[in-house]
Amino acid sequence: MRAIVINCTLKRSPERSNTEALAAVVIEELRERKVEVETVRAVDLDIPPGVETDLGPGDPWPEVHGKLLDAEILVLASPTWAGHPSSVAQRVIERMDGMLSESDDEGRPVAYNRVAGVVVTGNEDGAHHVISDLSGALNEFGYTIPGQAWTYWNRGPGPGPSFLESEEGRDWSITTGRAMAANLVAVARALAEHPVPPPPS
Amino acid sequence: MRAIVINCTLKRSPERSNTEALAAVVIEELRERKVEVETVRAVDLDIPPGVETDLGPGDPWPEVHGKLLDAEILVLASPTWAGHPSSVAQRVIERMDGMLSESDDEGRPVAYNRVAGVVVTGNEDGAHHVISDLSGALNEFGYTIPGQAWTYWNRGPGPGPSFLESEEGRDWSITTGRAMAANLVAVARALAEHPVPPPPS
Amino acid sequence: MRAIVINCTLKRSPERSNTEALAAVVIEELRERKVEVETVRAVDLDIPPGVETDLGPGDPWPEVHGKLLDAEILVLASPTWAGHPSSVAQRVIERMDGMLSESDDEGRPVAYNRVAGVVVTGNEDGAHHVISDLSGALNEFGYTIPGQAWTYWNRGPGPGPSFLESEEGRDWSITTGRAMAANLVAVARALAEHPVPPPPS
Amino acid sequence: MRAIVINCTLKRSPERSNTEALAAVVIEELRERKVEVETVRAVDLDIPPGVETDLGPGDPWPEVHGKLLDAEILVLASPTWAGHPSSVAQRVIERMDGMLSESDDEGRPVAYNRVAGVVVTGNEDGAHHVISDLSGALNEFGYTIPGQAWTYWNRGPGPGPSFLESEEGRDWSITTGRAMAANLVAVARALAEHPVPPPPS
Numbered sequence: 001m002r003a004i005v006i007n008c009t010l011k012r013s014p015e016r017s018n019t020e021a022l023a024a025v026v027i028e029e030l031r032e033r034k035v036e037v038e039t040v041r042a043v044d045l046d047i048p049p050g051v052e053t054d055l056g057p058g059d060p061w062p063e064v065h066g067k068l069l070d071a072e073i074l075v076l077a078s079p080t081w082a083g084h085p086s087s088v089a090q091r092v093i094e095r096m097d098g099m100l101s102e103s104d105d106e107g108r109p110v111a112y113n114r115v116a117g118v119v120v121t122g123n124e125d126g127a128h129h130v131i132s133d134l135s136g137a138l139n140e141f142g143y144t145i146p147g148q149a150w151t152y153w154n155r156g157p158g159p160g161p162s163f164l165e166s167e168e169g170r171d172w173s174i175t176t177g178r179a180m181a182a183n184l185v186a187v188a189r190a191l192a193e194h195p196v197p198p199p200p201s
Numbered sequence: 202m203r204a205i206v207i208n209c210t211l212k213r214s215p216e217r218s219n220t221e222a223l224a225a226v227v228i229e230e231l232r233e234r235k236v237e238v239e240t241v242r243a244v245d246l247d248i249p250p251g252v253e254t255d256l257g258p259g260d261p262w263p264e265v266h267g268k269l270l271d272a273e274i275l276v277l278a279s280p281t282w283a284g285h286p287s288s289v290a291q292r293v294i295e296r297m298d299g300m301l302s303e304s305d306d307e308g309r310p311v312a313y314n315r316v317a318g319v320v321v322t323g324n325e326d327g328a329h330h331v332i333s334d335l336s337g338a339l340n341e342f343g344y345t346i347p348g349q350a351w352t353y354w355n356r357g358p359g360p361g362p363s364f365l366e367s368e369e370g371r372d373w374s375i376t377t378g379r380a381m382a383a384n385l386v387a388v389a390r391a392l393a394e395h396p397v398p399p400p401p402s
Numbered sequence: 403m404r405a406i407v408i409n410c411t412l413k414r415s416p417e418r419s420n421t422e423a424l425a426a427v428v429i430e431e432l433r434e435r436k437v438e439v440e441t442v443r444a445v446d447l448d449i450p451p452g453v454e455t456d457l458g459p460g461d462p463w464p465e466v467h468g469k470l471l472d473a474e475i476l477v478l479a480s481p482t483w484a485g486h487p488s489s490v491a492q493r494v495i496e497r498m499d500g501m502l503s504e505s506d507d508e509g510r511p512v513a514y515n516r517v518a519g520v521v522v523t524g525n526e527d528g529a530h531h532v533i534s535d536l537s538g539a540l541n542e543f544g545y546t547i548p549g550q551a552w553t554y555w556n557r558g559p560g561p562g563p564s565f566l567e568s569e570e571g572r573d574w575s576i577t578t579g580r581a582m583a584a585n586l587v588a589v590a591r592a593l594a595e596h597p598v599p600p601p602p603s
Numbered sequence: 604m605r606a607i608v609i610n611c612t613l614k615r616s617p618e619r620s621n622t623e624a625l626a627a628v629v630i631e632e633l634r635e636r637k638v639e640v641e642t643v644r645a646v647d648l649d650i651p652p653g654v655e656t657d658l659g660p661g662d663p664w665p666e667v668h669g670k671l672l673d674a675e676i677l678v679l680a681s682p683t684w685a686g687h688p689s690s691v692a693q694r695v696i697e698r699m700d701g702m703l704s705e706s707d708d709e710g711r712p713v714a715y716n717r718v719a720g721v722v723v724t725g726n727e728d729g730a731h732h733v734i735s736d737l738s739g740a741l742n743e744f745g746y747t748i749p750g751q752a753w754t755y756w757n758r759g760p761g762p763g764p765s766f767l768e769s770e771e772g773r774d775w776s777i778t779t780g781r782a783m784a785a786n787l788v789a790v791a792r793a794l795a796e797h798p799v800p801p802p803p804s
Binding site for chain 2: 685686727730776
C-alpha cells in the first residue's frame with residue numbers, strides 16, 4: 001500500500017514548515033502500518049496555474065499526477081491563511097481537476113477506490129473550514145474520505161504561535177493524527193478488497 | 202443493509218419539498234440495491250436546540266438517534282438558503298454532536314463504519330458549500346464519505362426556479378444521484394466486510 | 403442611533419450564554435458611544451422555519467423584523483457548532499431573507515444604509531468560517547460590513563473550554579470587540595450623513 | 604476617486620478571461636461615476652508565495668501593494684474552481700496579509716476607509732462561497748464591504764458553459780454588477796467624507 005503526502009506550505013525548502021511537522025506524525029503512523037510514503041513539497045515545484053493534467057514541457061505536475069495514481073492514500077497538508085487553504089493547496093486542487101475526466105480500465109473515475117485525508121496547521125483559527133474545503137474537493141474528484149481522516153493544530157483567538165513554537169494542545173493533534181493514519185489505511189484496505197464498481201449508466 | 206434519509210427542508214408536511222423530490226432519486230436507487238430505506242422529515246419533528254442526544258421528555262431526537270444507529274447509510278438532504286445548509290440541517294448536525302462521545306462495544310466512535318452522503322437543492326447557487334459543510338461535519342463525527350457521494354440541483358445566477366419548477370439540468374442531477382447511491386452502498390458493504398478498528402490509543 | 407444585538411446561542415434563558423458574555427463587550431462599547439441597544443435572545447422566541455417576513459398568528463419574527471428596521475446597526479452573535487454558525491443563527495438568516503424583496507420609500511432594499519457585524523464564541527475552532535458565512539449573508543441582503551466588524555473567541559485544537567471557563571486569550575477578543583463597536587458606529591454615521599442611493603435601473 | 608480591479612483568472616494574457624468579461628461591466632460603471640480604474644491580471648505577474656509585503660528583488664507584489672494604497676476601491680474578481688476562489692485569488696489574499704500590520708499616519712490599519720467588492724464567474728456552482736471567503740478576508744484586513752457589493756455568474760447543476768459561452772442569466776449578472784459599482788462608489792464617498800477613526804486603545 002502506498003501513500004502520497006503533499007505539503008502545501010508557502011515556505012520553500014529548506015525553511016522549516018509547521019505543516020510538515022504535523023504531517024510527520026501521520027507519516028510515521030502510516031509507515032508503522034507498512035505503507036510506503038512518498039512526500040511532495042508542492043511549493044518547491046512551482047506548479048503552473050491551470051486545470052489540465054499536462055500543461056506541456058517543463059510542467060512538474062504530470063510527475064505528481066503519476067504519484068497520485070500510484071498511491072491508494074492521499075494526505076493533503078495545508079497551513080491556514082485568512083482562514084482558507086493556502087494558495088499552494090488550491091493550486092494542487094486545480095491541477096487535480098483534470099482527474100475528473102480520467103477513467104480507469106473499468107470506466108471508473110481514477111480517484112475511485114482511493115482515500116484521502118487532510119492535515120492543517122495555523123497561527124490562527126480556520127482549520128475546520130480548511131478541512132471541509134479540501135476534503136470536499138477531493139471527494140468531488142472521487143476520493144473516499146474515511147471517518148475522522150484529519151488532524152489540525154492552532155491556538156485561538158487572534159494570531160498566535162505556530163505549531164513549532166508551542167507545546168500547547170499538541171498531544172490532541174498527535175493522537176488525532178495517528179487515528180487519522182489508522183483510518184486511512186483501514187478504509188484503503190477495505191476498498192482494495194471490495195472495490196467500488198463503475199457508476200451506473 | 203439499512204439507510205436513513207433525513208430531509209432538512211424548511212417546509213412542513215404535506216407541502217411539496219424540492220429536496221425530497223431529488224432525494225427520491227437516491228432512495229429509489231438505494232432500494233434497487235436491496236437497501237431498506239427509512240425517511241425522516243426533520244422539520245415535522247420540531248427538534249429542540251442542543252448538543253446532547255437526549256434532552257428529556259418530549260424530545261423526538263432519541264428516536265432519530267436510534268434510527269441513525271440502526272443504519273449503515275445516512276443521506277442528509279438540504280435546501281440552500283443564503284448559500285448555507287438550512288437551519289433544520291444544522292439542527293440535525295448539532296444534535297448528532299452527542300455521537301462524538303458515544304462508542305460501540307469495541308470502543309469505536311458509533312459513526313465509524315457508517316457512510317454518509319449529501320443531497321442539495323436550491324433556487325440559487327450554493328450547493329458546493331452546503332455539501333462541503335455537511336459532509337465535513339459528518340466526517341468529523343466519524344462517518345466515511347464515499348467518493349462522489351452527493352448530488353445537487355440549482356440554476357444560477359441569481360434567484361431562479363426550484364427543482365420541481367424546471368426540467369433544466371435535471372438529468373445530470375439524477376444521474377449523479379444514482380451514482381451517489383451506488384457509491385454509498387459499495388463503500389458501506391466494503392466496511393461491513395472489513396471494519397475500521399478502534400483508533401490507536 | 404440604535405443597534406439590535408441578536409444572540410444565537412442554543413441555550414434558553416436563564417442559562418448562561420458564552421456568546422452573550424462576549425457580545426456584552428460590544429454592547430458596552432456601543433452604549434459608550436451613545437447608541438441605544440436592544441437585545442434579542444433568539445432561541446427564547448422559538449422562531450418558526452420559513453423565508454418570509456410574516457408566517458401568521460403567533461409568529462414572533464415580525465416583532466424582530468420591526469426592530470431590525472428601527473436599528474442602523476445589527477450585531478449577530480453565534481456560537482460555533484461543528485465549525486458552523488448555530489441553527490438559531492441560520493434560522494435568523496432565513497427569516498431575514500424576506501428583506502431582500504422589501505424596499506424603502508426611495509426604492510432601496512431595506513437593509514441599505516445599515517451596518518452589521520458578527521461576534522463568535524466556540525469551544526473549538528471555526529470562527530473565521532462563521533464570520534464569513536454570516537457577514538456574507540447579511541451583505542447579500544444589503545447590509546454594509548464595516549472593516550474589522552467582528553470579534554471571536556475559542557481555544558484550539560480540539561474541544562476545549564468555553565469563553566466563560568477560561569481567561570486565556572480574552573484580552574484580544576475584548577480589544578477586538580471594542581474596535582468592532584467603534585467601526586460599526588463610525589460607518590453607520592458616515593452612511594447616515596451620506597446615504598447610498600437606490601441601485602441604478 | 605480611484606479603483607483597482609485584480610483579475611484572478613488562471614489564464615495568462617492574452618487568453619480570453621470570463622472573469623475579466625464580467626468585471627468589465629463593473630469597471631464601465633465605475634468609470635461612468637468618474638472613478639479612475641487600474642486593472643491588474645495577477646497571473647501574469649507570477650506573484651511568489653508568502654505573507655509579507657516585500658519578498659525582495661524581482662517581487663512584483665510591492666507595485667500592486669502601492670496601487671492598493673492609491674485606491675479607495677478594490678474589486679477582486681475570481682473564477683470558481685472546485686467551488687473555491689482560484690489559487691491566484693488566494694495568493695493575492697496571502698500577500699495582502701502584510702497589510703494587517705501596516706498603519707496610516709493616524710494609526711489606522713491601512714485598509715480602513717477603503718471599500719471592496721467581489722466578482723465571480725464559474726462553469727459550475729460555488730459563487731456564494733467564493734464571495735463570502737474573499738470578502739471575509741478583505742474585511743478581516745480592514746476593508747469595508749458595502750451592501751450588495753458583488754456580482755456573479757454560473758449555470759448549475761454540474762459543469763456547464765462559461766460566461767463567454769452563454770447568454771443565459773447574463774442580464775441579472777450585469778444589473779447586479781452595475782449596482783455593485785454604484786454601492787462601492789457611494790460607500791467610498793461616505794467614508795471619504797466621514798472617515799472611520801483609529802480603533803480605541
